[in-house]
Amino acid sequence: MSKLRVLVGTRKGAFILTSDGRRENWDVSGPHFAGWEVYHLKGSPADPNRIYASQSSSWSGQVIQRSSDGGKTWEAPGGGVTTSPEGFPRGESNRFVYDTSAETGKPLTTHQFYDGTQQPWVFKRVWHLEPSLNDPETVYAGVEDAALFRSTDGAHSWHELAGLRGHGTGPKWQPGAGGMCLHTIVLDEKNPGRIYIAISAAGAFRTDDGGKTWRPINRGLKSQYIPDPDAEVGHCVHRIAMHRSRPDVLFMQKHWDVMRSDNGGDLWHEVSGNLPTDFGFVIDVHAHEPETIYVIPIKSDSEHFPPEGKLRVYRSRTGGNEWEPLTKGLPQRDCYVNVLRDAMAVDSLDKCGVYFGTTGGQVYASADAGDSWVPIVRDLPPVLSVEVQTLT
Amino acid sequence: MIRVIIPAHLRTLAHVEGEVKLEIEGQATQRSVLDALEARYPVLRGTIRDQVTKERRPFLRFFACAEDWSLEPPDAPLPDAVTTGAEPFLIIGAIAGGQDR
Numbered sequence: 001m002s003k004l005r006v007l008v009g010t011r012k013g014a015f016i017l018t019s020d021g022r023r024e025n026w027d028v029s030g031p032h033f034a035g036w037e038v039y040h041l042k043g044s045p046a047d048p049n050r051i052y053a054s055q056s057s058s059w060s061g062q063v064i065q066r067s068s069d070g071g072k073t074w075e076a077p078g079g080g081v082t083t084s085p086e087g088f089p090r091g092e093s094n095r096f097v098y099d100t101s102a103e104t105g106k107p108l109t110t111h112q113f114y115d116g117t118q119q120p121w122v123f124k125r126v127w128h129l130e131p132s133l134n135d136p137e138t139v140y141a142g143v144e145d146a147a148l149f150r151s152t153d154g155a156h157s158w159h160e161l162a163g164l165r166g167h168g169t170g171p172k173w174q175p176g177a178g179g180m181c182l183h184t185i186v187l188d189e190k191n192p193g194r195i196y197i198a199i200s201a202a203g204a205f206r207t208d209d210g211g212k213t214w215r216p217i218n219r220g221l222k223s224q225y226i227p228d229p230d231a232e233v234g235h236c237v238h239r240i241a242m243h244r245s246r247p248d249v250l251f252m253q254k255h256w257d258v259m260r261s262d263n264g265g266d267l268w269h270e271v272s273g274n275l276p277t278d279f280g281f282v283i284d285v286h287a288h289e290p291e292t293i294y295v296i297p298i299k300s301d302s303e304h305f306p307p308e309g310k311l312r313v314y315r316s317r318t319g320g321n322e323w324e325p326l327t328k329g330l331p332q333r334d335c336y337v338n339v340l341r342d343a344m345a346v347d348s349l350d351k352c353g354v355y356f357g358t359t360g361g362q363v364y365a366s367a368d369a370g371d372s373w374v375p376i377v378r379d380l381p382p383v384l385s386v387e388v389q390t391l392t
Numbered sequence: 393m394i395r396v397i398i399p400a401h402l403r404t405l406a407h408v409e410g411e412v413k414l415e416i417e418g419q420a421t422q423r424s425v426l427d428a429l430e431a432r433y434p435v436l437r438g439t440i441r442d443q444v445t446k447e448r449r450p451f452l453r454f455f456a457c458a459e460d461w462s463l464e465p466p467d468a469p470l471p472d473a474v475t476t477g478a479e480p481f482l483i484i485g486a487i488a489g490g491q492d493r
Contacts, residue, residue, distance in 0.1 A: 035401050059451040059485045060402060060439035076405070076435045094438045 002392050004347055005070065006355055006376070007051065008363055009038035009385035014053055016071045017376055023353055023367040026376040032074060033065065040128050040342055040385040043070075047136035048389050052155055054126040054141070062125050064093045064141075064155045077155045093155050096123045096143055099162035109170040111145065111180060118171060121145045128342060130185035133192075142182035146173060146199040148211065161211035164197070169216065169233045176200030176236045176255075177301075183341055184240050188247040196250065196265065201236035204252070206265050217265030221254060239341045241283045243290035251293050251320070253283040253341075258295055260320050271320020276307050282344035286369060287352040291319040294346075294354060294370060296339045305336035313356070315370045329373035330364065337362070342385035349390060357383025394425055394470075395480040399452075402440070402483075406433040411480060420475045422454060423466040440483060455482040 002021035008014065013031025032038075033055045041053035053065040053074070065074045077093040098121050110118035124144040132138035141149040141158060147165055149158040173180060184198035193210045196217075203218040216233050226234040236255035243249065252259040252268065256279050259268040272278035277297045286292035293316050299307045306312060311330045314323040337360035347353035354370050357363045361380040364373045396412040403409065414428045423446075430437045441448055446466075448454065453462040457471045457479050473479040 034404075057401065059399070059449065060405075061442075061449060062438065063405060063435070094435075095443045097444055 002349060002390060004349075004353070005043070005048075005389040005391060006345075006363065006365075007041045007043065007071070007385075007387040007389070008357055008377075008380065008383055009040050009053070009342075010357075010361070010381040010383050011037050012381035014038040014041055014055075015377070015380055017363065019376075021349060023347075023349075023365060023376075028377050029071070031381075032071070033063075036060075036063075037125075038384065039125065040387075042129050042131055042387045043389045044131035044136040044139075046132065046134050048391055050131070050136040050154075052129045052131060052139050054129055056125040062094050062096065062123070064126065064129075066155050077153075093151075093157070096126070096141070096149055096158050097160075098123065098147060098165075099160040101162075109165070109168070111170050112172060112174040114175060121147065121165070123147075124179060127181045127183045128185055130187060133187050133189055140185050140187075140195075142185050142197065144179045144181035145175075146180045146182040146202060148182055148185070148197055150211065161207075163207070163212050164205060164214045167205070167214050167216070169202070172231070172233050173199065173202035174234065184237070186240055186242050186250075188242075189244045190247050194247070194264075196240055196242070198237040198240050198252075200238065201255070202233045203235040204237050204240060204250075204265055217261070218268070219266065220261070220268030220270075221259065222257070223255065225255075238281045239283050241285045241293065243285045246290045249290065249319075251283050251285060253280050253295055255279065255301060258283065258320060271316070273316070273321035273323055275314055275323050276312075280339075281341040282339050282356060284344045284346055284354070286354075287346050287348040288350075289317070289352075292317050292369070293320065294344065295323075296344070296356065298338060304338040309334050309336060311335040311337065311358075313354070313366075313370055313373070326366075326370045326373070328371065329366075335360075340384055343383050345386050345388040347388045347390045353388070355386050355388055357386040359383065393477045394420055394428075394474060395477050396425060396429055397480045397482045398429075398436075398440075399483060399485045401485075402436060405439065406436055408433070413477075416475075420470045421467050422461060422464065422470065422481075425470070425481055426466075451486045453484050453486055455484060456480075 006017040013034040015030035019026045036055045044050040049070040051067040055063040113119045128142040130140040137154045148161045186196040188194040205214045221235045239253045248264045250261045258272045260271045261268045280298045310332045313326040337358035344356040352369045354366045359382040362375045362378040365376045394414045
């Protein structure tokens, strides 16, 4: 029988929830890295026992951890006490240094700060780790201040894909409320050279050559909070989701607006339809139905909680525009939690499971594609991220 | 022998318990102590000082002999009591830090 492993990052550590394929009884292990913020952890599709985790704190900065046994034990790659033959201490795994070389790091512009002034890039933390689809040693990291890094040696060493910042629009990028973060990385199984990323608040970008060159893909997005609402960059994209069978079709939860593109991001159109509010953070796609998508509407950008105190997942079976509220098992009064951008995931069992975590510490699961929900753990620290591994 | 006390989270990260004891060649300074600490425990690189600039992270402070050394030059000699191991060199997390997501 299949097994499920739910990887939960929280403000005070990581937790791993496991169940058999019935998804009724869950074991909780953790906290791993207790006391540290774990913005994200994710398993390798090529080797599910290889899991990467981003551990950070305001005090002590960034640490990258990895597990090779499904999360039972962890190591900071290269963080041991041995030294290299040259006597140089190892421990490079936490080193994220922006590329300033003349050959590849030509950009090195400044970015816009909240007050409109220009500021240099300063590394703060890793928001998102995206393991390669076919090589467990290769993993991408989306960081704040926004940039994309890649490791090809199991997270020992990291190198910036500097062409992204080299695109030249950096001076117009600005931080969202959470900082200027690269939070979404979507890999295309059918086209290994294609990667989508999203930055708050710069927008979505795409490469078709494995990360050497990038272009913004924000046509059709409209954002009232920037002087030119149709600007090429400056949009606060919160999340992008894709079904692997249809890599040209993208769904986006923007700051406001739920959007869809049918041409790899070249042009977007709004599919918010009958949602009670189109502000939110998460968006995801059913594992087997590419036109079935999920969002969790949040009241507004100043009131980060569900409208009317009712926690509702909205599902569209038509690729957007027509939405139905899913409420069975979810609190329908006095609920004022938030669901952050990396905190929703789906499993790939025949009956697709959907999972999300809240800032109130609950992780809810649906074993019937959203029709009904149960909390599979309910008193964790505020949840920052949720990922699911379907193990056979 | 220099005794160094590091914050609890970093002790966990480096898999050490209690104080760290370091032998320093030459003059003991903040820089030489931190260089030795990071050489022994490479996983601590970047957690106390910036990986590139080597500047102290903003929410960590350094104390020696009940004095705040956080703003002292990194190459200033540490007090004799620290150099001889009579007093520890303390790395302390500020009562601060915040949620910024």
